[in-house]
Amino acid sequence: MPGTESTLNLTINGKPYAVTAANRRTLVDLLRYDLGLTGTKEGCGVGVCGACSVLLDGRLVSSCIMLACQADGAEITTIEGIAGPDGELQPLQRSFIEYGGFQCGICTPGQIIAATALLQEMPSPTEEQIKEWMMGNLCRCTGYYQIVEAIKAAAVPA
Amino acid sequence: MTLTSIQFNVVGQPVPRVEGPLKVTGQARYAADFNPPGTIWGKCLHSPYSHAGIVSIDTSKAERMPGVHAVITGADTREGSLWGRGVKDAPPLAFDRVRYYGERVAAVAADDEDLAQAALEQIEVEYAEWPAVFEPFEALRDDAPILHPDFNSYFGFKYKQTTPSNIHHQTRLERGDVEQGFLQADVIVENTYVTQRQSQGMLEPQSIVVSIDPEDDRVHVWHCNKVPYFVRGALASAAGIPAERIIVHPTFIGGDFGNKGNSRLTPICYYLAKASGRPVRMISDYKEEFLAGNPRHHVVIQLRTGVKRDGTLTAHTVNHVVNSGAYAAFKSYGTIAGANEAAGPYRVANSRIDSTFVYTNTVPGGFMRAPGEPEGVFAIESHMDEVARRIGMDPVEFRLKNLIVEGDETAFGERLHDVRARETLVAAAEAAGYGAPKAPFVGRGVAVGERGTGAGEGTVEVRLEPDGRAILGTPMFDQGTGTYTTITQVASEELGIPPERFEIEVWDTDELESDSGLTGSRGTHVNTLAAHSAAVTARNDLVELAMEYLGWPSGSVVFSDGKARRSDTGEAIGWEELLARCGQTVRARAHTTASRSHRTSFVAQVAEVSVDPETGEVSVLKFTTAHDSGVVVNPLGYQGQVNGGFQHGLGYALMEELVVEDGRVTTLSFGDYKMPTVRDMPPLNTVVLESEQGEGPYNIRGIGEAPCIPVAPAIANAVQDAVGVRIRNLPITAQKVYDGLRLGSPR
Numbered sequence: 001m002p003g004t005e006s007t008l009n010l011t012i013n014g015k016p017y018a019v020t021a022a023n024r025r026t027l028v029d030l031l032r033y034d035l036g037l038t039g040t041k042e043g044c045g046v047g048v049c050g051a052c053s054v055l056l057d058g059r060l061v062s063s064c065i066m067l068a069c070q071a072d073g074a075e076i077t078t079i080e081g082i083a084g085p086d087g088e089l090q091p092l093q094r095s096f097i098e099y100g101g102f103q104c105g106i107c108t109p110g111q112i113i114a115a116t117a118l119l120q121e122m123p124s125p126t127e128e129q130i131k132e133w134m135m136g137n138l139c140r141c142t143g144y145y146q147i148v149e150a151i152k153a154a155a156v157p158a
Numbered sequence: 159m160t161l162t163s164i165q166f167n168v169v170g171q172p173v174p175r176v177e178g179p180l181k182v183t184g185q186a187r188y189a190a191d192f193n194p195p196g197t198i199w200g201k202c203l204h205s206p207y208s209h210a211g212i213v214s215i216d217t218s219k220a221e222r223m224p225g226v227h228a229v230i231t232g233a234d235t236r237e238g239s240l241w242g243r244g245v246k247d248a249p250p251l252a253f254d255r256v257r258y259y260g261e262r263v264a265a266v267a268a269d270d271e272d273l274a275q276a277a278l279e280q281i282e283v284e285y286a287e288w289p290a291v292f293e294p295f296e297a298l299r300d301d302a303p304i305l306h307p308d309f310n311s312y313f314g315f316k317y318k319q320t321t322p323s324n325i326h327h328q329t330r331l332e333r334g335d336v337e338q339g340f341l342q343a344d345v346i347v348e349n350t351y352v353t354q355r356q357s358q359g360m361l362e363p364q365s366i367v368v369s370i371d372p373e374d375d376r377v378h379v380w381h382c383n384k385v386p387y388f389v390r391g392a393l394a395s396a397a398g399i400p401a402e403r404i405i406v407h408p409t410f411i412g413g414d415f416g417n418k419g420n421s422r423l424t425p426i427c428y429y430l431a432k433a434s435g436r437p438v439r440m441i442s443d444y445k446e447e448f449l450a451g452n453p454r455h456h457v458v459i460q461l462r463t464g465v466k467r468d469g470t471l472t473a474h475t476v477n478h479v480v481n482s483g484a485y486a487a488f489k490s491y492g493t494i495a496g497a498n499e500a501a502g503p504y505r506v507a508n509s510r511i512d513s514t515f516v517y518t519n520t521v522p523g524g525f526m527r528a529p530g531e532p533e534g535v536f537a538i539e540s541h542m543d544e545v546a547r548r549i550g551m552d553p554v555e556f557r558l559k560n561l562i563v564e565g566d567e568t569a570f571g572e573r574l575h576d577v578r579a580r581e582t583l584v585a586a587a588e589a590a591g592y593g594a595p596k597a598p599f600v601g602r603g604v605a606v607g608e609r610g611t612g613a614g615e616g617t618v619e620v621r622l623e624p625d626g627r628a629i630l631g632t633p634m635f636d637q638g639t640g641t642y643t644t645i646t647q648v649a650s651e652e653l654g655i656p657p658e659r660f661e662i663e664v665w666d667t668d669e670l671e672s673d674s675g676l677t678g679s680r681g682t683h684v685n686t687l688a689a690h691s692a693a694v695t696a697r698n699d700l701v702e703l704a705m706e707y708l709g710w711p712s713g714s715v716v717f718s719d720g721k722a723r724r725s726d727t728g729e730a731i732g733w734e735e736l737l738a739r740c741g742q743t744v745r746a747r748a749h750t751t752a753s754r755s756h757r758t759s760f761v762a763q764v765a766e767v768s769v770d771p772e773t774g775e776v777s778v779l780k781f782t783t784a785h786d787s788g789v790v791v792n793p794l795g796y797q798g799q800v801n802g803g804f805q806h807g808l809g810y811a812l813m814e815e816l817v818v819e820d821g822r823v824t825t826l827s828f829g830d831y832k833m834p835t836v837r838d839m840p841p842l843n844t845v846v847l848e849s850e851q852g853e854g855p856y857n858i859r860g861i862g863e864a865p866c867i868p869v870a871p872a873i874a875n876a877v878q879d880a881v882g883v884r885i886r887n888l889p890i891t892a893q894k895v896y897d898g899l900r901l902g903s904p905r
Contacts, residue, residue: 024272038191039184041412043361044444048828051361079184089182097178100794103802104638105181106362106412112182135835138828140359140413141638143801144836146794 008072012037013081019068027063027071028052031078039079039109043138050137053110054078060117079109082116091154092116101150103141111137115151124158125151168650169856172794173657176643177410177636186410189365190441192380197367198227200423200430200440201274203264203281204450205256208519208821209290209303212254212283215264219280225269226277227434232263235429241396242487243388243420245314247306247326248522250396250425256285257305257484258519259822260449267430267438290519292821294458294481297324297518305484305517315492326486327493327515331570339473339508343464347545351461351537352887355816356454356809358526359833362412363447368427369437377404377428382411382418384637385675389421390667396425397432408664411637414676415806416525418637420452420488445826452488452524453816456481459500459537469551469559471506474569478534480515483522489529496530501569502538503579503608503760504560509569519821527806528609528863532870536888539605539871543878553875554587554604561606575756576851578786579606583762586784589845590764600768600779603875605868607761611853611860612680613754616688617670618645619747620653620696621663626734628655631663631747633673634685639862640795641681645689647791648856652693654719655733682791683853683860684752690855691748699744700733707740755853760786761864765872769880774896776812776877777840781869784845788852788859800844800865807869809834815889 003023010017012035021030031037031054040063043051047065054063055077083089092115095101102108111134118125118133125133130151139147180186217229232253240246252263264281268274291297291305304322309315317327340346366381377399383389386406394401411418423440431438442451457480464473478497486492497513546556561579562568583606587593592602619631630649634641642662650657674680697717704715704722714726721730737744764782769775783804790796813832817825825831852858870888878884883898 029271032191033193036193037184038187038193041188041362042190042441043363044828046444046827046829049361079182083183087183089179093179093182096182097174100172100174100798102175102178102181102638103640103798104360104362104413104636105177105186105410106188106360108181109184131836135837138361138833138835140361140415140805140833141802142798143803143805143834143842144839145801145842146798148836 006069006072008068010071011075013077021068023067023069025068027054027066027068030068031063037078037080041106041109043107049107050114051107051110053113053137055113055117058120060114079113082112092119092151095150095153099150099153100146101142107137107139111139111147118151119155123156125155127152166651166856168647168657169791170789171647171792173643173647173792174794175640176646176657176660176662188362188412189367189380189382189409190439192367192409194367194369194437197437197439198267198269198434199271199274200265200267200427200438201271201278202262202426202446203278205252205259205261205263207256207285207287208259209288210256210285211288212252212256212263213286214284216282217264220266220277223277223280225273226266227436228267228430229277229281230265230429230433234433235425237398239396240312241392241422241425242314244490245312245486245492247312248485248487258521260521261484262426262450265426265430267434267436290821292518292520292818294479294516294518297516305519324517325514326482326517329513331511333569333571334508336473336475336508336510340464342466342472344467345548346462346464347541347548348462349541349544349886351459351540353457353533353536354888355456355523355818356526356814357448357451357816357831358415358417360413360415360417363444364417364423364442365440366423366427367437367439368431370431375403379404379406379424380409381406381421381424382409383421384411384414384418384635386635386667387670387672388675389424392421393424393428397428404667406667408635408666411635414637415527416529417452419525422488444828448816448826448831449823450521452522454526455494455523455533457496457533459534461500461537461541463541463545465545465549467549469549469556471504471560473508474501474506475509476500476511478511478513481518481520481523482515483518483520485522486515488522488524490525494525494530496534498570499531499534500537502542503562503568503606505562505566506569511570520818521823527803527866531607531609531863531867532807532810535605535607535867536870539868540874540886543603543875544884554583554592557583557604557606573756574758578847579608579760582760582784582786582847585845585847586762586764586782589784589843590766590782592764599771599880600766601876601878601880602764602766603872603877603879604762604764605872605875607864607867608758609761609860609864609867610758611683611755613752614674614680614684615672615749615751616684617673617747617749618685618688618692619745620649620692622696622733622737622744624737624741624743628660629663630660631665633665633670634676635664637676639676639681639799640792641676641685643795644682644791645685648686648689649693652690653697680860681862682858684750686791686856686858687750687752687854688748691750692746695746695748696744699746700736703736703740703742704731752853757851757853757859759859759864761868763868763872765876767873767876767880769877769895771881771899773892774894774899775892776873776890776895778808778873780841780843782843782845783865784847785861785864786847787861788849788857790846790848791856791858796861797844799861801842803863803865804842804869805834805839807866808838810888811870811873812889
């Protein structure tokens with residue numbers, strides 16, 4: 001059927017992609033099942049839990065409630081694109097490990113993406129600003145305390 | 159956190175998660191991340207009735223749709239008998255009848271998820287609706303519809319029905335003379351408490367991929383399940399195939415909290431893969447997880463207690479009625495704890511505990527973190543406050559008078575070892591400033607619980623290679639509690655090899671006959687035992703090699719700090735060099751079975767809340783949790799368990815409720831089912847009473863479940879302290895407190 005799919009040009013983690021996808025394909029499904037970038041997770045499926053967070057032209061979005069075709073032409077950063085090109089972990093990734101900012105790890109890609117966006121916006125957030133920003137990312141394991149500590153540790157000292 | 163001076167080198171240190179780099183880079187692979195070539199999507203059709211006969215199912219339209227590869231119904235899965243964890247009363251797909259709104263009645267496998275959904279809509283099912291029953295006391299009435307007329311033919315139930323009934327388990331436990339005990343009482347207090355259904359809320363819903371290899375007929379399973387050997391056995395039995403044909407592959411598990419011990423989609427996914435000849439992926443999206451998952455149970459608990467004016471308990475009865483939902487299959491052996499917990503860890507000579515599990519036409523309950531205990535403890539710990547207030551005693555003083563001490567028997571006749579109930583409560587009260595002055599509308603509440611350390615079997619292999627690799631083999635699939643790090647610490651401790659040198663090798667189910675997996679606060683107990691035993695064997699093997707290959711005299715060789723050392727000459731050789739020189743691999747595998755411990759771990763908590771007198775909204779200002787522990791193997795992981803457990807308790811206390819109206823779950827997304835976010839978490843003060851009384855070589859005790867247990871009653875008691883309103887049915891919403899403020903409630 002004409003008009004039910006589109007060819008999309010995306011830049012994901014610095015790499016160009018040209019893919020054909022159904023217009024109703026969600027961005028998370030495109031990333032996970034068409035492109036094999038399974039680091040992005042789907043939790044609630046309705047944009048509440050934040051597990052599917054990615055950066056779209058630097059903005060924090062929920063990829064489970066965004067259509068892939070809406071991302072045409074955009075630059076996307078997923079969890080696979082956070083570490084350095086040689087695989088070197090970034091300060092946030094290291095501090096999540098050091099401070100116990102995860103347990104099962106299913107929400108962790110989304111937490112790190114959201115925290116990355118936070119530190120780009122506010123390099124030295126207060127604890128209250130961290131909580132305000134991160135309340136869109138649910139975690140069922142940690143009670144969040146060690147996530148907040150990890151983000152504080154990775155932030156630029158105020 | 160306060161720690162005592164018990165010191166090892168690596169055990170007791172905050173060693174970061176060994177799997178950390180995988181989890182912070184997106185490389186950790188969970189079940190839904192496995193994508194064998196040709197994988198298609200499976201999806202289930204759910205019943206639109208709470209109780210109905212299935213008159214007919216017509217799948218022909220769905221089958222004819224292009225891109226649909228299989229359509230199955232209960233007729234296809236019926237062969238393999240009923241499904242369950244220990245007791246079997248649940249059909250994978252309903253046949254003849256449906257017993258709850260949302261029950262799975264058919265499944266399809268299609269090229270993609272949307273097509274699978276479209277195909278489900280083409281399945282025509284004719285139902286004959288029957289009367290349904292949703293509340294346990296209604297289900298106990300003589301005229302109630304019977305959900306399971308064939309109950310006595312089911313596998314695994316100890317209880318037999320003498321007449322058709324909705325009761326699937328019933329016990330009575332009596333000590334002393336209850337009637338006499340009530341006669342001795344100055345005051346008798348009687349209350350009924352009701353707990354709500356709670357979702358485990360793990361962010362990874364149940365996910366599974368099944369692929370049947372056409373070459374050798376082996377069934378490959380990737381599934382987020384913490385008991386993979388159970389999955390293998392249960393699927394073998396359901397599919398009527400030998401267990402050796404099934405291989406369950408390791409995956410990371412995206413949160414468990416009890417949910418990932420059952421595997422309700424396994425037989426359905428297998429039959430879809432078999433019928434389609436394709437690998438099939440099923441992901442129970444969150445709507446399905448809420449609609450047809452296995453939440454913490456709705457329980458009604460009636461307590462009656464006789465007490466003297468001086469605070470002495472004379473009699474206590476418990477009537478504990480569990481709304482099991484439509485099936486008992488999703489809890490091991492069909493039951494949960496809670497009835498005994500509702501008798502409390504208190505001295506009372508005369509007691510009676512009645513426990514009844516009742517089928518109703520609602521979503522079947524399952525296991526969730528400390529199954530049954532937050533329910534029972536909400537009742538007893540709220541009630542103990544009410545009893546104390548009735549005789550004008552301070553709730554802490556009243557508990558300190560009645561909590562068991564070493565040598566006492568509990569109400570259910572168990573004599574626990576190394577009992578530190580009172581010490582734990584005192585520590586919590588002191589740390590919380592329990593007696594300090596309070597502002598208006600601020601209250602403090604205490605509650606106490608306890609949880610034993612789990613038992614079971616475990617296997618660990620230590621393998622040291624001549625190329626310098628140090629490998630730890632394990633059958634456990636990680637669900638986030640840090641077990642890979644724990645066994646690494648143990649091997650490191652015993653061998654003197656730094657933790658970062660070890661690699662973890664997770665086995666598929668071809669490796670062993672059996673393993674009990676990660677459940678019931680057993681992980682650290684069982685696996686430190688196995689890891690210790692394997693590491694000690696490896697150490698002895700290295701000593702033997704030094705004697706054999708270097709000619710060092712017997713009796714003069716020891717192994718420490720990663721080196722074999724010759725005591726008579728002072729020579730030393732590192733393990734890598736030793737193995738390189740002799741070209742040998744050291745492979746030490748230990749299998750251990752730990753029996754149930756009579757030690758328990760007490761937890762005492764103090765909530766400080768403020769209540770808005772205008773709206774009834776409860777804010778937790780701070781929370782203190784004190785834990786009676788053994789040696790803490792990893793303070794970082796231990797604190798994580800405490801924090802996460804508290805979060806579950808906080809949600810249970812204040813906001814989480816899987817709402818069921820007229821038998822239907824109506825909270826069908828995380829928009830409606832509210833879980834705590836980072837902004838809901840109050841300051842948490844953790845007090846650890848470490849000790850050298852524990853299990854295994856390092857004297858440990860479990861911590862996974864205790865922290866969630868008394869949170870709700872601590873908060874309920876604080877609310878009463880703040881504004882005099884007593885909430886006896888969870889969760890403690892602003893509406894209920896507001897109603898209590900308006901209508902008045904006994905102070």
